Structures are given as structure tokens and as C-alpha cells.
Amino acid sequence: MAVPDFDPKDIGEDRSLLLVDDDEPFLRRLTRAMEKRGFEPEMAGSVAAGKAIATARPPAYAVVDLRLEDGNGLDVVETLREKRPESRIVVLTGYGAIATAVAAVKIGAIDYLSKPADANDVTNALLARSDELPPPPDNPMSADRVRWEHIQRVYELCDRNVSETARRLNMHRRTLQRILAKRSPK
Incomplete structure (x- = not known):
């Protein structure tokens, strides 16, 4: 650093x-x-x-x-x-x-x-002063990573219940299971 x-x-x-x-x-x-x-x-x-x-x-x-x-x-x-x-x-x-x-x-x-x-x-x-905008991040998260983070967060908030998570995300349960089985995107 x-x-x-x-x-x-x-x-x-x-x-x-x-x-x-x-x-x-x-x-x-x-x-x-x-x-x-x-x-x-x-x-x-x-x-x-x-x-x-x-x-x-x-x-x-x-x-x-x-x-x-x-x-x-x-x-x-x-x-x-x-x-x-x-x-x-x-x-x-x-x-x-x-x-x-x-x-x-x-x-x-x-x-x-x-x-x-x-x-x-x-x-x-x-x-940073409140009237200044911070500089943009050098390596922002990809859209796929943001989506994956959101799904993981809702999954955790639903106590890792796949059916409840799928219902809240308005997503088919099998689709959600496939997403959860994959590694996180970069």
C-alpha cells in the first residue's frame, strides 16, 4: 500500500x-x-x-x-x-x-x-468533501458480478432457502439452483 x-x-x-x-x-x-x-x-x-x-x-x-x-x-x-x-x-x-x-x-x-x-x-x-464526487473505481464490478452478489444476498436473507429465494427474485427454482451451483463471475 x-x-x-x-x-x-x-x-x-x-x-x-x-x-x-x-x-x-x-x-x-x-x-x-x-x-x-x-x-x-x-x-x-x-x-x-x-x-x-x-x-x-x-x-x-x-x-x-x-x-x-x-x-x-x-x-x-x-x-x-x-x-x-x-x-x-x-x-x-x-x-x-x-x-x-x-x-x-x-x-x-x-x-x-x-x-x-x-x-x-x-x-x-x-x-472527500461532500461537494466533490469521488473518482470512479479503477476496477468496478461487472454487471454479471453485481447480479450474482444480489442473488447471493437475497439467498442469505432467506436463510439459504432456494424456493423462497426464487419466489422473491421472481425466478424459476431450477434456474436459481444452476446459478448458485456456479462460481462467482469476475
């Missing part, structure tokens, strides 16, 4: 950053990368730890994973919004879906990034 060309003054005087993720190697890597960029990160590996830090020492910035072992990262976002409304929060997840992105933004996240996102993506999202 190369350090981008940005002015550390863009961060501001309060450089506190809360990183919440249950993937410990990723969390350590991101912490080191964000320190190099001038932030003062604090790590949390669970919803409970993230909420405790957000309550005791609400940070100016936060990067919160959506799915954690002990719950939903949106609970941490809500706690941060209550304790420090001006905090800039980015939700990071490996399970990208439009519905969760909308929910994250509605409760106060400024951006939503799908994994794998590197420290440059995170820094750009945290420091």
Missing part, C-alpha cells in the same frame, strides 16, 4: 481514527497504513469493543466493517453518530449490496466501500 500524495493537513487537528474489523491481519495492516498517512488509529475487533471506544473516546474518523462476529457494524455507526455527530464514518464490507449501502448512509456513514479496499481508497473516502 503506497502512501498517496495528499497533504496531512487535510486530516485536521483531531487525527483520531477508529478501525473496527474482526479480520485481525487486515485490521493490523490497515492500522499501520493509516498511521503512515498521519492518522492516530485505535483498533477494535468487535461491535462491543467499537461501541465502547465510540462512547469513551469518540473519534473524528471511523472505518467500520459491516459484518462482525458479534453483530452488525451499523450499531457502532449509530453510537458514533450519537456521541460525535460530525465524525466522518466509512462502512467497509466484503458483502456489498445496495440495501446495506443505503442503510449505512441513512444512519450517518459518509461512504461505503466494498472489500478489498486499500488504505488509499479508505483515505480518499474519509477526506
Whole structure:
């Protein structure tokens, strides 16, 4: 992860950053990368730890994973919004879906990034001004991949029930079974 060309003054005087993720190697890597960029990160590996830090020492910035072992990262976002409304929060997840992105933004996240996102993506999202549009992604998901992600999300929400998923997607059950049996598109 190369350090981008940005002015550390863009961060501001309060450089506190809360990183919440249950993937410990990723969390350590991101912490080191964000320190190099001038932030003062604090790590949390669970919803409970993230909420405790957000309550005791609400940070100016936060990067919160959506799915954690002990719950939903949106609970941490809500706690941060209550304790420090001006905090800039980015939700990071490996399970990208439009519905969760909308929910994250509605409760106060400024951006939503799908994994794998590197420290440059995170820094750009945290420091982006609201009147600026972020640059387009370097490698956006293909339409086939977006469709596959949506089907997987509905399948999980239906507790992996093929018949219920097919009904909700208005799709024949056998067609859905064939799609689920294939590998994910790139």
C-alpha cells in the first residue's frame, strides 16, 4: 500500500481514527497504513469493543466493517453518530449490496466501500468533501458480478432457502439452483 500524495493537513487537528474489523491481519495492516498517512488509529475487533471506544473516546474518523462476529457494524455507526455527530464514518464490507449501502448512509456513514479496499481508497473516502464526487473505481464490478452478489444476498436473507429465494427474485427454482451451483463471475 503506497502512501498517496495528499497533504496531512487535510486530516485536521483531531487525527483520531477508529478501525473496527474482526479480520485481525487486515485490521493490523490497515492500522499501520493509516498511521503512515498521519492518522492516530485505535483498533477494535468487535461491535462491543467499537461501541465502547465510540462512547469513551469518540473519534473524528471511523472505518467500520459491516459484518462482525458479534453483530452488525451499523450499531457502532449509530453510537458514533450519537456521541460525535460530525465524525466522518466509512462502512467497509466484503458483502456489498445496495440495501446495506443505503442503510449505512441513512444512519450517518459518509461512504461505503466494498472489500478489498486499500488504505488509499479508505483515505480518499474519509477526506472527500461532500461537494466533490469521488473518482470512479479503477476496477468496478461487472454487471454479471453485481447480479450474482444480489442473488447471493437475497439467498442469505432467506436463510439459504432456494424456493423462497426464487419466489422473491421472481425466478424459476431450477434456474436459481444452476446459478448458485456456479462460481462467482469476475
